[in-house]
Amino acid sequence: METDEGYDGLIAAYRHQTLRKVMLFAACLIGIVLAVGLLSVNSYRSISLMESYEVIWNHIIGNEYPLRSNLWWADTYIWNRAMPHALAAILAGAALACCGSLMQSLMGNPLADPYSTGISSGACLGAILAIIMGISVTTMAGGGTVINAFIGAMIPAAIIIILAERIRMTPATLILVGTSLSMFFGSLISIIMVQTDPDSLQQAYLWQVGNMNNIDDFGWDCIPIMLIITVVGSAIVMMLTKKLNVMSLGDNSAQSLGIDVKTFRTLALTLMAIMTAAIVSFVGILGFVGLVCPHIVRLICGSDNKFVVPISMAVGALVLLIADYISVTVGSLPIGVIVSCIGAPMFFLLIIFSKNSGKGALY
Amino acid sequence: MSLRETFSFILPDGSDRPIADICKEYAKECNKKILFCILMCILSAALFLITLGVGTYDISIPDAIRTFFDHILGNPVDPEDDYYVWGETIGRVPRAIGAVIAGIGLSIGGVIMQNILRNPLAEPYTMGISSGAMFGATLNIGLGISLIPFLTGNYASIGNAFILSLIPLSIIVAISVFRKVTPVMMVLTGIAIMYLFDAITQIVMVTSSSETMQNIYMWGIGSLVRFNWDRIPLVAAIVFALSITLYFCSKYLDVMYTGERSAQSLGLRVNFFRVAVLILTSLLTAAIVCTTGAIGFIGLVAPHIARIFVGSVNRYLIPASAAFGVMFLLLADTVAKAMGGLPVGVFSSLIGGPLFLYILIKQRRNAWM
Numbered sequence: 001m002e003t004d005e006g007y008d009g010l011i012a013a014y015r016h017q018t019l020r021k022v023m024l025f026a027a028c029l030i031g032i033v034l035a036v037g038l039l040s041v042n043s044y045r046s047i048s049l050m051e052s053y054e055v056i057w058n059h060i061i062g063n064e065y066p067l068r069s070n071l072w073w074a075d076t077y078i079w080n081r082a083m084p085h086a087l088a089a090i091l092a093g094a095a096l097a098c099c100g101s102l103m104q105s106l107m108g109n110p111l112a113d114p115y116s117t118g119i120s121s122g123a124c125l126g127a128i129l130a131i132i133m134g135i136s137v138t139t140m141a142g143g144g145t146v147i148n149a150f151i152g153a154m155i156p157a158a159i160i161i162i163l164a165e166r167i168r169m170t171p172a173t174l175i176l177v178g179t180s181l182s183m184f185f186g187s188l189i190s191i192i193m194v195q196t197d198p199d200s201l202q203q204a205y206l207w208q209v210g211n212m213n214n215i216d217d218f219g220w221d222c223i224p225i226m227l228i229i230t231v232v233g234s235a236i237v238m239m240l241t242k243k244l245n246v247m248s249l250g251d252n253s254a255q256s257l258g259i260d261v262k263t264f265r266t267l268a269l270t271l272m273a274i275m276t277a278a279i280v281s282f283v284g285i286l287g288f289v290g291l292v293c294p295h296i297v298r299l300i301c302g303s304d305n306k307f308v309v310p311i312s313m314a315v316g317a318l319v320l321l322i323a324d325y326i327s328v329t330v331g332s333l334p335i336g337v338i339v340s341c342i343g344a345p346m347f348f349l350l351i352i353f354s355k356n357s358g359k360g361a362l363y
Numbered sequence: 364m365s366l367r368e369t370f371s372f373i374l375p376d377g378s379d380r381p382i383a384d385i386c387k388e389y390a391k392e393c394n395k396k397i398l399f400c401i402l403m404c405i406l407s408a409a410l411f412l413i414t415l416g417v418g419t420y421d422i423s424i425p426d427a428i429r430t431f432f433d434h435i436l437g438n439p440v441d442p443e444d445d446y447y448v449w450g451e452t453i454g455r456v457p458r459a460i461g462a463v464i465a466g467i468g469l470s471i472g473g474v475i476m477q478n479i480l481r482n483p484l485a486e487p488y489t490m491g492i493s494s495g496a497m498f499g500a501t502l503n504i505g506l507g508i509s510l511i512p513f514l515t516g517n518y519a520s521i522g523n524a525f526i527l528s529l530i531p532l533s534i535i536v537a538i539s540v541f542r543k544v545t546p547v548m549m550v551l552t553g554i555a556i557m558y559l560f561d562a563i564t565q566i567v568m569v570t571s572s573s574e575t576m577q578n579i580y581m582w583g584i585g586s587l588v589r590f591n592w593d594r595i596p597l598v599a600a601i602v603f604a605l606s607i608t609l610y611f612c613s614k615y616l617d618v619m620y621t622g623e624r625s626a627q628s629l630g631l632r633v634n635f636f637r638v639a640v641l642i643l644t645s646l647l648t649a650a651i652v653c654t655t656g657a658i659g660f661i662g663l664v665a666p667h668i669a670r671i672f673v674g675s676v677n678r679y680l681i682p683a684s685a686a687f688g689v690m691f692l693l694l695a696d697t698v699a700k701a702m703g704g705l706p707v708g709v710f711s712s713l714i715g716g717p718l719f720l721y722i723l724i725k726q727r728r729n730a731w732m
Contacts, residue, residue, distance in 0.1 A: 111551075111554065163724070167724060173723060175484075176483070176484060176719075176723050177720060177723055177724075179484065180716045180717070180719040180720045180723065181716070181720065183659065183660060183712045183715070183716040183719075184712065184713065184716030184717060184720075186712060187659075187709050187710070187711075187712035187713040187716065188713070190584050190706075190708070190709045190712075191705060191709050191713070193580065194580075194581060194584060194705060194706060194709065195705070198572075198573035198574045198576065198577040199573045201573065201576065201577050201580060202573040202576050202577075205568065205569070205576065205580065206569065209565060209569060288558075332569075332570060333566065333569060333570070334569060336565075337562075337565050337566055337569050340558070340561065340562040340565055341562050341563075341566065343558070343562070344555075344558040344559045344561070344562040345559065347554075347555055347558055348555040348556070348558070348559055351551045351552065351554075351555045352552075352555070
């Protein structure tokens with residue numbers, strides 16, 4: 001029985017918790033706005049930060065500047081160069097982080113990420129076929145890599161989903177199957193990569209690391225597909241968060257609480273595969289966002305997926321924006337390298353200092 | 364009348380069986396296991412000879428085998444054939460011996476790691492050894508840094524690779540001084556270090572010229588071509604000495620297999636034993652990886668397949684995995700050579716991946732899953 005005082009204390013503690021979550025979310029949103037501004041300033045140097053927001057706002061509400069004035073140029077640069085970059089980074093970060101928290105709950109494994117099913121290797125194989133061997137399913141100029149990567153990503157995803165349907169599999173087995181699939185596709189990639197000339201190899205490797213070249217080349221054309229898939233996908237994930245909470249208790253508990261585990265997992269995997277494939281085929285294999293962002297959020301505000309999913313999305317978007325800003329500023333390093341440089345030490349610290357890491361469970 | 368014939372064993376259904384029967388059955392089981400090992404050894408020997416005749420230099424398999432034996436027996440041989448079969452840089456004999464050494468080392472490393480980490484996914488590289496080695500080689504090829512002074516070229520890569528591949532181990536040992544190291548912690552530390560090394564390797568690779576990048580990339584894919592007569596004695600000595608030591612630990616490994624608490628109550632100093640065995644395994648793996656680069660999947664798949672045939676008793680499992688690993692690696696290398704000189708690391712994953720998938724799906728009653 002709770003005394004009145006204890007009850008009040010509990011309420012206060014709960015409010016405090018909620019406040020922390022809201023604060024983190026707000027901090028991320030502010031960070032995102034700031035980073036978008038910085039990216040804009042970076043693309044057209046002769047305006048101030050405040051002016052850049054003004055330019056963006058005026059473009060959105062439809063105001064136009066006199067032709068070839070300073071702000072007109074700023075508008076052109078920001079709208080055609082900085083904004084697609086920023087939006088792509090936000091969408092990719094949000095989608096990958098969303099898929100990451102989905103996978104970690106679904107598999108009950110803290111080390112699962114969107115690439116655990118071998119999607120990344122499949123996408124990479126598709127892209128490399130287009131880059132090195134010139135084999136692509138469309139004749140669309142430049143679109144070959146993107147579409148190849150998407151189809152490539154769907155192959156391992158389809159295999160794993162079909163297997164999960166056909167035979168009873170524990171999450172551990174699913175991850176093992178994903179590992180062996182990604183090893184297999186990895187070896188096909190190596191066969192192509194070792195036989196090619198150094199320049200194609202470099203180009204293919206850059207794709208594999210993850211970069212924004214597609215966004216630089218095609219600008220706004222990439223955004224609608226990414227936007228639609230990310231928004232729809234994450235909305236569905238948000239609706240599933242209650243069930244995800246139950247799933248992370250383990251298969252048996254979830255089943256006895258009334259969830260059709262097998263069907264749910266198949267559906268969630270399909271959703272995750274489509275989201276990840278859509279992102280990966282545009283920006284390459286950006287590691288760490290899907291793995292680390294959900295963990296950071298869980299460390300700060302607990303593991304209720306109702307909060308973990310949206311806040312991870314905000315954190316993921318912010319992390320990718322910062323990485324993109326650094327990559328644009330430095331010039332020679334692709335975004336994927338920056339992400340792994342930030343992500344790897346963060347992951348290391350997370351493992352070393354997390355009190356619960358020794359238990360190997362989702363905390 | 365001996366004890367065996369007097370007593371009988373009462374089965375759950377009430378009937379009784381003489382112990383002598385059970386002993387006979389057990390002996391039969393053991394013979395089967397030994398038979399598997401012998402079969403694998405014979406297959407390996409056959410593949411060792413066959414692989415001498417496969418490659419870019421045109422020589423038939425019987426001719427190559429004849430040249431091989433003639434060289435050993437000191438008979439006169441055609442110098443050109445001898446150069447290609449036995450020779451210094453592109454010889455096939457050193458490469459085949461390399462396959463034997465790497466096969467033994469990686470498979471045994473896999474058995475031990477899966478045992479002490481109690482994880483079916485563990486392999487010799489789980490601790491980040493291969494990433495460390497790759498990082499070491501990258502330092503030398505990309506930036507020209509050698510951690511051991513006075514070494515240059517390939518030797519500097521090997522020296523760097525060896526030193527850096529032991530970093531994860533030293534971190535674990537350092538932690539184990541202060542607190543108890545659990546298997547999960549070991550795996551997580553390994554993964555974290557792997558990511559760190561990979562991130563730095565990525566930076567060097569992306570910023571270097573495309574030729575340098577190709578060199579680094581090629582180093583990373585496991586290959587047996589770097590085995591030559593200079594290096595074989597040292598690597599072979601390390602691998603055989605450590606393998607034999609680990610084989611003599613098999614009893615204790617069996618005890619470890621029963622679980623941490625049982626092992627403790629059976630009188631094993633679990634934490635000490637785990638770290639000690641980890642040191643041996645890491646040295647074993649590092650010795651191989653710094654010469655070959657990361658040849659994937661042998662260390663993961665060989666123990667699993669051997670386990671299907673001989674079960675999980677380490678006295679049999681260790682030699683059986685080693686024999687299977689040698690067979691598998693020789694086979695992969697032969698295929699690689701027949702396909703025009705691709706590195707063996709590519710084929711070990713190409714064959715190993717689907718094989719592993721098949722095992723996963725078929726193997727229902729496996730103790731690990």
